[in-house]
Amino acid sequence: MNGSTLAKHSSRAPISLPILVTPGLTDACKRVKKDYGHDEQKGYSMKGLVRIGWLALIVFSLSSGTAHAANPNKDVTNPEACQSCHRGDSAHPMLGLHGGDRYGPTNQAASCADCHGVGESGSLHEAEQTDIVRFTHMSETNNLSTPLAQQNQACLSCHLGTELRTAHWTHDPHANTLTCASCHQLHPSNDPMRGLAKQTQTKQCVDCHSTLPNDIDIFNYSSSGGSP
Amino acid sequence: MSTGIFDSVQHAFHFDSLVWHGPIALYLFLLGLSAGAAMLAVVLKRWILPRNNETLNNRASENGLIRATAIIAPASILLSLVILIQHLTMPLTFWRLIIYYNFTSVMSIGVMLLQLYSVVLALWMALLFRHELDQLIDRWMPGRIKNIYPRVMQSVAKFENTLEWLLLGIAISLGAYTGFLLAELKTYPLLNNPILPLLFFFSGLSSGVAGVMLLGVTVFKARLDAASTHWLHKLERPVILCEALALAALFSLLFYIGGRSEVAALAAIGGGFWSGVFWLGIVGLGLLTPLMLQTFTPAEARQRVSFVVLLTSCSLSGVLMLRYFILYAGQMTVY
Amino acid sequence: MSCSRRKFIASGCALVLGTGLANIPLVQSMTINGKRYAMLHDESKCIGCTACMDACRETNLVPEGVSRLEIIRSEPQGEYPDANYSFFRKSCQHCDNPPCVEVCPSGASFRDEETGIVDVNPDKCVGCQYCVAACPYQVRFIHPEKNTPDKCNFCRDTNLAQGKLPACVSACPTQALIFGDANDPASAISQQIATKPTYRNKVPLGTDPQLFRIADRNGDLPS
Numbered sequence: 001m002n003g004s005t006l007a008k009h010s011s012r013a014p015i016s017l018p019i020l021v022t023p024g025l026t027d028a029c030k031r032v033k034k035d036y037g038h039d040e041q042k043g044y045s046m047k048g049l050v051r052i053g054w055l056a057l058i059v060f061s062l063s064s065g066t067a068h069a070a071n072p073n074k075d076v077t078n079p080e081a082c083q084s085c086h087r088g089d090s091a092h093p094m095l096g097l098h099g100g101d102r103y104g105p106t107n108q109a110a111s112c113a114d115c116h117g118v119g120e121s122g123s124l125h126e127a128e129q130t131d132i133v134r135f136t137h138m139s140e141t142n143n144l145s146t147p148l149a150q151q152n153q154a155c156l157s158c159h160l161g162t163e164l165r166t167a168h169w170t171h172d173p174h175a176n177t178l179t180c181a182s183c184h185q186l187h188p189s190n191d192p193m194r195g196l197a198k199q200t201q202t203k204q205c206v207d208c209h210s211t212l213p214n215d216i217d218i219f220n221y222s223s224s225g226g227s228p
Numbered sequence: 229m230s231t232g233i234f235d236s237v238q239h240a241f242h243f244d245s246l247v248w249h250g251p252i253a254l255y256l257f258l259l260g261l262s263a264g265a266a267m268l269a270v271v272l273k274r275w276i277l278p279r280n281n282e283t284l285n286n287r288a289s290e291n292g293l294i295r296a297t298a299i300i301a302p303a304s305i306l307l308s309l310v311i312l313i314q315h316l317t318m319p320l321t322f323w324r325l326i327i328y329y330n331f332t333s334v335m336s337i338g339v340m341l342l343q344l345y346s347v348v349l350a351l352w353m354a355l356l357f358r359h360e361l362d363q364l365i366d367r368w369m370p371g372r373i374k375n376i377y378p379r380v381m382q383s384v385a386k387f388e389n390t391l392e393w394l395l396l397g398i399a400i401s402l403g404a405y406t407g408f409l410l411a412e413l414k415t416y417p418l419l420n421n422p423i424l425p426l427l428f429f430f431s432g433l434s435s436g437v438a439g440v441m442l443l444g445v446t447v448f449k450a451r452l453d454a455a456s457t458h459w460l461h462k463l464e465r466p467v468i469l470c471e472a473l474a475l476a477a478l479f480s481l482l483f484y485i486g487g488r489s490e491v492a493a494l495a496a497i498g499g500g501f502w503s504g505v506f507w508l509g510i511v512g513l514g515l516l517t518p519l520m521l522q523t524f525t526p527a528e529a530r531q532r533v534s535f536v537v538l539l540t541s542c543s544l545s546g547v548l549m550l551r552y553f554i555l556y557a558g559q560m561t562v563y
Numbered sequence: 564m565s566c567s568r569r570k571f572i573a574s575g576c577a578l579v580l581g582t583g584l585a586n587i588p589l590v591q592s593m594t595i596n597g598k599r600y601a602m603l604h605d606e607s608k609c610i611g612c613t614a615c616m617d618a619c620r621e622t623n624l625v626p627e628g629v630s631r632l633e634i635i636r637s638e639p640q641g642e643y644p645d646a647n648y649s650f651f652r653k654s655c656q657h658c659d660n661p662p663c664v665e666v667c668p669s670g671a672s673f674r675d676e677e678t679g680i681v682d683v684n685p686d687k688c689v690g691c692q693y694c695v696a697a698c699p700y701q702v703r704f705i706h707p708e709k710n711t712p713d714k715c716n717f718c719r720d721t722n723l724a725q726g727k728l729p730a731c732v733s734a735c736p737t738q739a740l741i742f743g744d745a746n747d748p749a750s751a752i753s754q755q756i757a758t759k760p761t762y763r764n765k766v767p768l769g770t771d772p773q774l775f776r777i778a779d780r781n782g783d784l785p786s
């Protein structure tokens with residue numbers, strides 16, 4: 001994070017005081033309106049406004065903390081905005097592995113939205129959760145809220161396939177069948193997958209593969225929830 | 229650059245498919261030398277010396293060349309056995325080789341041959357140096373042995389003819405054995421072929437000729453103008469030619485077979501450290517140089533001891549390099 | 564020598580092979596007294612986890628630096644995310660016509676006629692390493708503590724002696740390894756061999772290996 005954004009946010013009002021939220025709310029409305037601009041063009045402006053009205057009401061009536069829309073600074077490109085709510089806990093402090101990452105030729109700080117996306121409705125992921133990319137372990141039911149391909153695409157935009165192959169060959173055969181988060185944790189300061197002893201690595205394979213049905217064709221194995 | 233050379237030499241002596249190391253090459257060389265010398269010893273004594281009336285008082289043991297064989301044959305066989313035992317992972321268990329046999333094993337047959345060879349060679353040499361031995365026994369041994377000794381010698385002497393043929397036969401087998409030992413290895417296409425025993429037989433004989441010649445004219449002062457020396461000298465060229473022929477046949481065969489054999493042949497002589505050894509050392513120094521020297525040196529120069537030393541050193545080192553080359557380059561390529 | 568009959572049969576087969584009838588099923592023709600233990604590595608099921616390697620090391624007390632069993636992973640075939648690997652089991656093939664036994668000068672390397680298992684008797688061994696060089700599959704090594712050649716013996720003295728399956732077989736999470744008596748037509752391994760296309764390594768050398776393999780779909784074998 002560069003100095004100027006820090007300064008900007010340090011002057012932000014604490015979200016626990018609803019009365020101070022109001023000016024922010026206007027901002028939010030403006031922003032949402034802007035995002036719904038296509039509606040306006042298609043002649044749905046009233047519907048959009050009604051939605052905003054309802055939203056504002058709900059947001060206002062709920063106290064702070066639960067409502068993102070009430071956040072005056074829900075600038076999704078700024079991690080601190082998200083972290084004001086998504087603090088995680090001591091075990092998952094959010095600021096670990098991907099917290100301070102910089103990427104690209106501009107050496108830009110990675111924002112939450114870079115990986116999680118902004119969702120179709122902009123910042124309002126509370127209302128439309130499914131828009132947000134959620135990185136999840138693949139369970140046996142394979143009930144992924146974000147499809148496998150979409151999850152992994154987010155990771156692959158930085159982590160190149162060639163690098164993954166060099167890091168460990170098992171990335172290759174699992175690329176289409178497992179989400180990255182099935183094995184990796186993204187926010188702790190150290191990914192438990194790193195620096196595993198050889199025998200523990202083997203155990204990872206065994207633990208999963210011995211639970212697969214015996215006659216399963218693992219090379220054609222793909223999850224039902226895996227394709228969008 | 230220097231590290232490059234160092235690396236390639238490192239690689240020539242250390243690679244994954246290498247099982248048998250240098251000492252085995254030395255073992256095979258010494259075995260071939262001993263067998264070659266023993267063959268020559270019998271032929272010289274039975275046919276060459278009598279034909280030319282060279283035996284003083286009918287005693288072959290006076291001849292310098294025979295004396296050379298009598299040193300080389302037993303000395304190199306002893307040394308080779310020491311090296312072999314040293315190379316075992318459990319040298320102190322070598323006696324098991326004499327207790328347990330396996331008739332499908334070339335090595336086991338070799339062990340039998342070696343034992344037989346040692347006994348026959350010892351007896352034959354005792355007969356050869358009977359006169360000297362008589363004096364030694366007379367001088368140093370206690371009365372009991374002095375009494376038994378003549379009877380023992382007499383009964384051994386009855387078999388002199390048989391012993392000589394036996395020794396010749398065993399020596400020829402041993403010469404080929406050195407090749408069969410490696411040819412048995414199905415793992416390595418360069419070794420697993422029928423030419424190898426032939427090649428090792430001829431190169432063993434060639435080293436025998438060179439070794440006996442070298443030791444005979446330098447240490448035992450065999451006369452260069454003697455008919456026997458002349459015969460040995462004349463033997464050099466055909467033996468070296470046979471060796472060259474076997475070598476050419478080996479690689480032709482490998483290329484004809486194709487597949488992994490061709491790969492092995494190319495890897496051995498088509499580049500790298502061992503191909504250098506092959507072309508410069510074995511072909512250049514060991515085969516071509518002696519042949520050229522013999523062909524183009526003026527007659528009077530050929531009568532010099534220094535010429536013989538030069539010539540025989542060339543073929544001896546050629547044979548030694550051949551053993552190392554076959555062993556190492558042979559194990560480089562697997563099926 | 565008891566092996567002479569086997570040699571005779573083997574050379575007969577080699578002769579048949581040599582005369583061009585290469586498709587005769589050698590597998591069924593080689594019946595020795597009693598059992599003939601064999602193994603099948605289903606490469607289409609193997610995931611290359613190397614659990615088998617670890618289990619073998621642990622069960623048979625194989626020191627680090629040497630191994631009775633290796634799973635060799637091929638180079639990746641294809642580009643991420645559609646890359647595949649093949650896995651190849653490198654271990655003793657328990658040849659019916661084993662070169663290692665043939666060359667051993669003291670009879671320390673032997674083939675157990677009861678089970679078909681090829682093993683080493685350290686009490687007869689001198690350590691000449693002839694067998695190590697003679698094994699075309701290069702699976703023998705000098706055990707750093709025992710100083711004698713060592714290799715897979717189908718857990719003959721460990722798990723098998725206790726009536727258990729070989730360690731590698733029971734460790735495999737995908738049941739890619741099948742062990743059993745190839746002389747018994749009802750055994751799982753015989754069934755697999757009878758119903759699935761299997762292959763064996765370096766068959767033209769006449770060793771008659773008893774490690775069968777089911778090729779994976781990539782069909783690429785390490786040489």
Ligand code: SF4
Nearest residue numbers: 655656658661663698
């Ligand atoms: S694979 Fe090698 S060690 Fe095993 S039986 Fe065959 S030749 Fe012998």
Ligand code: SF4
Nearest residue numbers: 619715717718729731
């Ligand atoms: S059968 Fe036993 S000795 Fe052979 S590889 Fe498997 S675990 Fe190792």
Ligand code: SF4
Nearest residue numbers: 609610612613615735
């Ligand atoms: S344990 Fe099974 S799946 Fe894993 S490497 Fe061994 S054979 Fe393959």
